[in-house]
Amino acid sequence: MDPVRNPYSPGAGTPPPALVGRDVELEACNVAIQRFGLGRPERSMLLTGLRGVGKTVLLREFGRLADGHRWAHHAIEITEELKFVEEMSALAHGVLRALSPGRRAADRARRALGVLKSFQLKWRLLDGGDLVIGLDPVPGPADSGLLDRDLAGLFLEIGAVARERGVGILVTIDEVQNLPREHLGALMVALHRVSQEQLPVMVAAAGLPTVPRLAGEAKTYAERLFRFRTINSLADADARAALATPADAEGVRWREGALDRVLAETRGYPYFIQEFGKHAWDVADRPDEITADDVDVAVPRATAELDAGFFRVRLDRTSRDEQTYLAIMASLGEAPYHVQVAHAIETWSGDDSWIGKAVADIRGRQPPARSTEQDVTERLRDSLIAKGLCYPPREGRIDFTVPLFGEFLHRQQGRTGGMESAPPPA
Ligand SMILES: Nc1ncnc2c1ncn2[C@@H]1O[C@H](COP(=O)(O)OP(=O)(O)OP(=O)(O)O)[C@@H](O)[C@H]1O
Numbered sequence: 011m012d013p014v015r016n017p018y019s020p021g022a023g024t025p026p027p028a029l030v031g032r033d034v035e036l037e038a039c040n041v042a043i044q045r046f047g048l049g050r051p052e053r054s055m056l057l058t059g060l061r062g063v064g065k066t067v068l069l070r071e072f073g074r075l076a077d078g079h080r081w082a083h084h085a086i087e088i089t090e091e092l093k094f095v096e097e098m099s100a101l102a103h104g105v106l107r108a109l110s111p112g113r114r115a116a117d118r119a120r121r122a123l124g125v126l127k128s129f130q131l132k133w134r135l136l137d138g139g140d141l142v143i144g145l146d147p148v149p150g151p152a153d154s155g156l157l158d159r160d161l162a163g164l165f166l167e168i169g170a171v172a173r174e175r176g177v178g179i180l181v182t183i184d185e186v187q188n189l190p191r192e193h194l195g196a197l198m199v200a201l202h203r204v205s206q207e208q209l210p211v212m213v214a215a216a217g218l219p220t221v222p223r224l225a226g227e228a229k230t231y232a233e234r235l236f237r238f239r240t241i242n243s244l245a246d247a248d249a250r251a252a253l254a255t256p257a258d259a260e261g262v263r264w265r266e267g268a269l270d271r272v273l274a275e276t277r278g279y280p281y282f283i284q285e286f287g288k289h290a291w292d293v294a295d296r297p298d299e300i301t302a303d304d305v306d307v308a309v310p311r312a313t314a315e316l317d318a319g320f321f322r323v324r325l326d327r328t329s330r331d332e333q334t335y336l337a338i339m340a341s342l343g344e345a346p347y348h349v350q351v352a353h354a355i356e357t358w359s360g361d362d363s364w365i366g367k368a369v370a371d372i373r374g375r376q377p378p379a380r381s382t383e384q385d386v387t388e389r390l391r392d393s394l395i396a397k398g399l400c401y402p403p404r405e406g407r408i409d410f411t412v413p414l415f416g417e418f419l420h421r422q423q424g425r426t427g428g429m430e431s432a433p434p435p436a
């Protein structure tokens with residue numbers, strides 16, 4: 011079918027042609043925005059879910075909802091390079107500009123800008139593009155040099171300006187599992203302070219399933235600040251609609267058997283749905299129909315694309331020992347316990363496969379009994395969690411953060427006998 015008209019959208023945060031199955035979250039955000047606006051007690055939102063389920067897409071929708079209510083809105087993605095204090099300064103500056111456009115800001119906003127200037131001077135943010143110029147610093151609320159206190163001071167100022175303008179502020183924070191504990195803690199203190207004052211400042215954060223635990227460790231009152239919501243794969247009817255609706259709009263019909271086939275392959279995971287939908291469209295040879303035969307042709311293509319991209323990039327960030335741990339997890343089936351993985355590494359009978367050799371190497375690195383050094387398999391588990399590849403769904407258990415990653419590892423070993431990339435086809 012005409013690739014130019016292909017509506018499907020595999021990507022990171024790329025808006026899907028039909029956003030389905032997320033009405034509950036969208037409605038919850040819409041209600042929260044209005045309650046914040048009225049000064050009613052309300053919590054911020056924390057979305058968690060596996061890779062590719064649609065967290066970023068939802069945060070962007072929340073931003074649109076905020077725009078619709080004429081709120082100021084600032085989006086942050088936590089990367090390793092992010093400079094947190096600079097980002098907080100840019101956030102305050104951005105929302106103050108949005109709330110008080112033009113050169114003659116209202117008194118409340120001028121004061122807030124003065125507080126921000128004081129913050130910038132204290133924290134030595136002297137070369138950023140977001141410097142407050144032409145205003146006297148207002149010392150006191152945000153220049154103690156203690157991050158918790160100063161960030162709370164800033165949030166109170168911007169919240170007060172928003173309230174005076176009769177609007178609110180939405181801050182979206184993506185990949186929040188990457189936020190260092192100190193910074194997560196400071197943000198939570200700031201949110202706590204604005205919620206005590208019932209100011210209209212709301213955070214919508216998203217991250218991997220480890221985040222609620224990280225938030226709880228940073229501050230014990232996490233569950234009173236945030237409404238936690240797990241974002242899952244799509245239910246059967248929603249997954250069908252995600253494929254059929256965009257095609258319908260182009261006058262193309264999915265045959266029922268074709269939909270069944272894609273659902274079986276993707277298990278309703280949104281990223282995979284977009285990837286399989288895209289390939290099925292491209293290979294279909296009738297102008298107005300996608301059939302089960304088309305899907306049969308598309309499956310190996312979509313799978314190869316996922317293996318070379320979505321899955322591969324995760325594996326490339328791991329050491330050989332970590333790959334061994336992952337391979338053993340995959341061999342044990344769904345969400346094994348860490349002790350089972352450790353046991354398998356201890357008892358794997360030395361065969362000639364790459365796993366056999368890799369396991370022998372790991373055993374060779376085990377610290378001697380009664381040493382205080384951390385067990386090698388525990389270290390591997392912890393580093394895989396820290397890298398965001400695994401998470402403990404329950405105490406002691408361990409699972410992949412990437413859906414269907416175990417199947418990918420099996421394919422990979424079948425193809426190359428190990429974990430290397432398959433050589434490009436001759
Ligand atoms: N509700 C939905 N219906 C259909 N497709 C969706 C839906 N949500 C997201 N998608 C599609 O799924 C893909 C992944 O979305 P997104 O990048 O938001 O996931 P994510 O959870 O943020 O993933 P990651 O953890 O890797 O950042 C995109 O191609 C997007 O278009």
Ligand SMILES: [Mg+2]
Nearest residue numbers: 023065066184
């Ligand atoms: Mg994302």
